Amino acid sequence: MTHLEERLAERGLKLLKKEAINGSHAGRIYRIEAVDEENQKANLVYKEYETDRNNELHLYLKYSDLIKQFNKVVTVWDSRPKAILMHDLNSPLKKDFELRSGSDKRNLIERILDRLAVLHSLSVGKNANGLPTHETTSDWHEWCVDQMNRLCEQNHWTKTEWIKTINNAYEQLDLKNFQQQCPRVITHGDPHLENIFLKDGQIWLIDWEWAALSSPLRDITILCQDLYDTRLIQFVKESYQKVLHNNDFHIPSEEYQRDFNYFYIDHTTMMLAWEIEKYLQEYTSEEKIKEIIEFKIREINRVTNELGVS
Template sequence: MTQLEERLAERNLRVLKIEVINGAHAGRIYRIETVDKENQMVNLVYKEFETERNNELDFYSKYSKIIKQFNKVVTVWDSAPKAILMDDLKSPLKNDFKILSDLEKQNLIKRILDRLAVLHSLSVSENADGLPIHQITSEWHGWCVDQMNRLGAQNHWTKTEWIKIINNAYEQLDLINFKQQCPRVITHGDPHLENIFLKDGQIWFIDWEWAALGSPLRDITILCQDLYDTRLIQFVKESYQDVLNNHNLNIPSEDYQRDFNYFYIDHTTMMLAWEIEKYFQQYTSEEEVKEIIEFKIGEIQRVTNEELGLFR
């Protein structure tokens, strides 16, 4: 009997089938079919963490009150190999998002925004004392420039102005010295559409590795990274302030706009670097990465110009 089977047996679960979930994950993930002691089928996902990437497990251990209403985690193992067991939520929203109509996309986004607002409305003092504090640093900028240079050394189709546009954004807006304008709230830290699921009529989030205290716009601008339509991005930006108001989080428009723009540029830069990494790892085709880079570079330039025009 393997260690995984032993761990499941401790929960009175017998393994029928184990399937590896492939992808650019920080760990090993398996989809498991089991039966319980009443011979009822139970579908689960088991994730073993890499040694240097177990912040998510610490979060589950320390902040179970937060996670309980947003994630279907069943068990946490803090002994080696560190791992979690959760209900199988099936396919992430990203898988089918592209084929939805514009109205269906907007309706789904509204549901996600409302769920995030519930998280952002939680009392920090009562629920998340001890969480790290998120702020913009030079990390994503440096990584993205390195990735761009690496890409340029291997491909003739790269453009020199891409790095210039990124550098200009960080320099002109003094991004790494930005202090958030919005109240500090509990944030998921990585709520892109691959980490969001819809099951049993409810929105669920996985992968809380980057959970921290920060601006609510931190999560919203990461959500936007899977949207390749400026109209939808604007829809998210405009809609979330109304959603926050409905949850009694009233933020002045200027503060809201500034946080959105700064965090959006930083997170778009981060995602650019990650998308290039997925290309290097052959998860993304050359044609796809070209389209992604062109769109995100255009967004960095657009929002930089918007910020300079609005506040200077």
Template sequence: MVRRLKDMDVELLSMEKIGGAHAGNISRIDALSEKKKVRYIYKEFADERNKEVEIHRNIADIVNPFSRVVRIWDDPPQAMLMWDLGSPIKAGFEIQSSDEKRRSIGHILTRLTSLHCMDAVQTKLPVHQLSSEWRDWCLDQLGKLCSRKSWTSPGWERTILEAYERLDIPHYQTKCPPVITHGDPHLENVFYKDDEIWFIDWEWAAIGSPLRDVTILMQDVYEDELITFVPEFYLQCMRERGIILDGDDFSSDLGYLYIDHLTMMLAWEVEKYFEGYLSEQRIREIIEWKIGEIERVQTEVMDRKNK
């Protein structure tokens, strides 16, 4: 790292490790560049989590307006240098008022709309497909949790199995016109800096339904009113860009992708609980909310299919 900074005529002043167990080594750096103090984040990728290097290399012209990357090193150890964006939007989001939350989400959705309107024709990105991956991971996580805690319910696993089986989620083909999606814009990956929204962690970027990003953003929302607000505001943003999405296609993608991502994030939240990042009370609240949402959305999707 020091050698790489020196090659950029950047002098390291201090460094603080800030974690990154699932992505490699991440450090916050204070440095001198052109006689000015600057603050960077240096991210050294784990071998199995280095997809982001290829993403930035293949679609740099698309990613750069939405991120603050300074430099990518493709030679070992693969790494990235980006501007320090401060704290993610998730920090403090839960204590905001409903109006403040709507404003924050509105800014993010407006920014996502700009990404989704980028030309996707020439990109070297994979195509996102639903599968059984998140269902299998979540069932495994809940099985581990149920074997350790008496307050758990076997009904949680039944709810997930029923949703995937009755809706045949692994074989669902999205209906909205495909766009470039970030793939993981939950609030820990979204920052507000210099009057703009920025996204980090692009390793899951792919061509897919715009509802892919919308429903992942919804994973940090735990209020009925805001859950309704998110897709409605996104549709408004697209209309303002002159893009009209078919209502039935939009609702269908919303339901299927929301259930899939509720399941994915449920597994991830259980993992964070196992690692000591969430309290027992909080993980119970999260599970009950997300299971309730899966049940609600499954009922809505089935009702539409039966009409």
């Protein structure tokens, strides 16, 4: 019997099918089909961690009451190989997001924002004592410049102004010394559309590796990273301010705007670096990476200019 078969057997489950979910993941992830003693089928996902990368597992153990409100976790194994078993939530929202109509996209975004507002409104003391605090640093900036340089070495189509735009934004905004303005809340830390699902009429969030105390705008600007439409990004920005207000979470507009803009630039830079990584690992086509870079650089420029300091 394999580890997985033994582990399922402990829970009265028999493995029928196992299929790897391929991609550049933090561990080995399998979609599995199993049956219980009453012959009821269960569709599950098993995520096994690399030995040096299991922060997520510790969060699942320590903050299980919190996370189980947002992800359908079945069980967690702290012994080797460390792993979690979850219900299969079907496809992440990223899969067909671009095929949806404008109003459909906005409806879906509103549902995600409502769900994030629930997380952001939870009491830190009751739910997340000891959760680390996220601070903006120069890490994403440095990583992105390194990635841009790697890209330049290999491709003639790169533009030197890309790095200039990023450097200019960080310098003008003094981003590495930025202090968040909004109150510290529990943030998921990585709610892009590959980590968000709609199942049984509810929004679910997986991949809690980066959960930390931070500004609510930390999450909102990560969500924006899968949107390639400036109007939709503006819609997110405006909608979430209203959602917080409706949840009796009142943040002065100036503080909200400031956190949004700064976190948005930092996360757009981070995501640029990650997108370049996926291109270098051949998960993305040349045509696609060019579109991604052009859009994100335009966005960094737009927001830096809006702040009136470039």
